[in-house]
Amino acid sequence: MQPAHRTPHGLKTPRAAAVAGILFSVLLLTSVLLVLQTLRLDPTDPGDWLGAQSWKVALALNLIPFAGIAFLWFMGVLRDRMGTQEHKLFATVFLGSGLLFVGLLFTSASAIGAILITHAALPRELSGSVTFILARSFAYHLTSIYALKMAGVFLLTASTIVLRTGITARWTAFVGYAAAALIILGSHFMDWTFLIFPIWVLVVSIDILIREYGSQAKAS
Numbered sequence: 001m002q003p004a005h006r007t008p009h010g011l012k013t014p015r016a017a018a019v020a021g022i023l024f025s026v027l028l029l030t031s032v033l034l035v036l037q038t039l040r041l042d043p044t045d046p047g048d049w050l051g052a053q054s055w056k057v058a059l060a061l062n063l064i065p066f067a068g069i070a071f072l073w074f075m076g077v078l079r080d081r082m083g084t085q086e087h088k089l090f091a092t093v094f095l096g097s098g099l100l101f102v103g104l105l106f107t108s109a110s111a112i113g114a115i116l117i118t119h120a121a122l123p124r125e126l127s128g129s130v131t132f133i134l135a136r137s138f139a140y141h142l143t144s145i146y147a148l149k150m151a152g153v154f155l156l157t158a159s160t161i162v163l164r165t166g167i168t169a170r171w172t173a174f175v176g177y178a179a180a181a182l183i184i185l186g187s188h189f190m191d192w193t194f195l196i197f198p199i200w201v202l203v204v205s206i207d208i209l210i211r212e213y214g215s216q217a218k219a220s
Contacts, residue, residue: 015212017167020073021205025198027067031060032194039112045136047127050119058116064109068102074201075154078161094157097150104147111139143194148183151197155180158204168207176200 034056038049049057075098079091115135119126126132159176162168179196186193 015209017074017077018205018209018212020070020077021201021208024067024070024074025202025205027063027070028198029195029202031063031067032198034060034063045140047115047119047132047136050115050123050127054116054119057112061109061113061116064105068106071098071102071201074205078158078167090157090160093153094161097153097157101147101150101154104142104150108139108142108147111135111142115139148194148197152180152183155183155197155200162204168204168211172200172204172207175203 038053038056039045075095079094112135115126115132118131118135155176159173159180162173162176163170179200183193183196
C-alpha cells in the first residue's frame with residue numbers, strides 16, 4: 001500500500017513538466033504575438049488599437065489565464081523533480097518568483113481588459129482621456145518592469161534546478177542564466193525581451209520530452 005505522503009509516480013515524470021511547459025509557451029507566445037499586432041508597447045499609447053482590431057487583444061487576454069495555469073503545473077513538476085536535492089533558499093525564490101510572475105501578468109491583463117470593457121461602454125470618452133493613459137501606463141509598467149523582472153529571477157532559479165537535477169541539457173541552464181541577465185537588465189528598454197522567457201521554457205520542455213522518449217527507447 002502506497003503511503004499517503006508520497007507523490008504518485010505519474011506526477012514526477014519529466015514528461016509532465018515538458019507538456020505543461022510547451023502548453024504555457026505556446027499560449028503565452030500566441031498571446032504576445034496577438035498583442036504585438038495591435039497594441040503599441042508604449043506607456044503613452046494613443047489607443048488607436050481600440051476598435052476593429054481589438055478582438056485580437058481580447059483573444060490574447062482570454063488565453064493568458066490558461067497559460068498561467070500551465071505555468072503553475074510546469075513550476076510544480078520542476079520543483080518536485082528536485083526531491084531530496086531541494087534547497088530551501090532556491091525553493092523559496094523559485095516558488096515566490098513564479099507565483100509573482102503569474103500574479104503580475106494576470107493583473108496587467110486585467111488592466112487591459114478593463115480598458116476594452118470601458119471603451120465598449122464609452123468609446124468617445126475613453127480615448128485620449130486621463131483614465132486611459134493611467135490604465136495603459138499601469139499595465140505597461142506592471143508587465144515590462146515588475147512581471148519581467150520576476151520572470152528573470154525565475155529563470156535564474158530554474159536554470160539552477162536544471163543543473164542540479166540533470167533533467168535537461170546543461171547548455172539550456174547556461175542559456176537560461178544569460179537570458180535572465182538580459183531580462184533583468186533590459187526589460188524596460190527592449191520590449192522584445194518578453195519573448196525570451198516563453199521561448200526558453202519551450203526549448204527546455206522540448207529537450208526534456210526528447211530525452212524522455214530517448215531513455216524509454218533505450219530501455220525497451
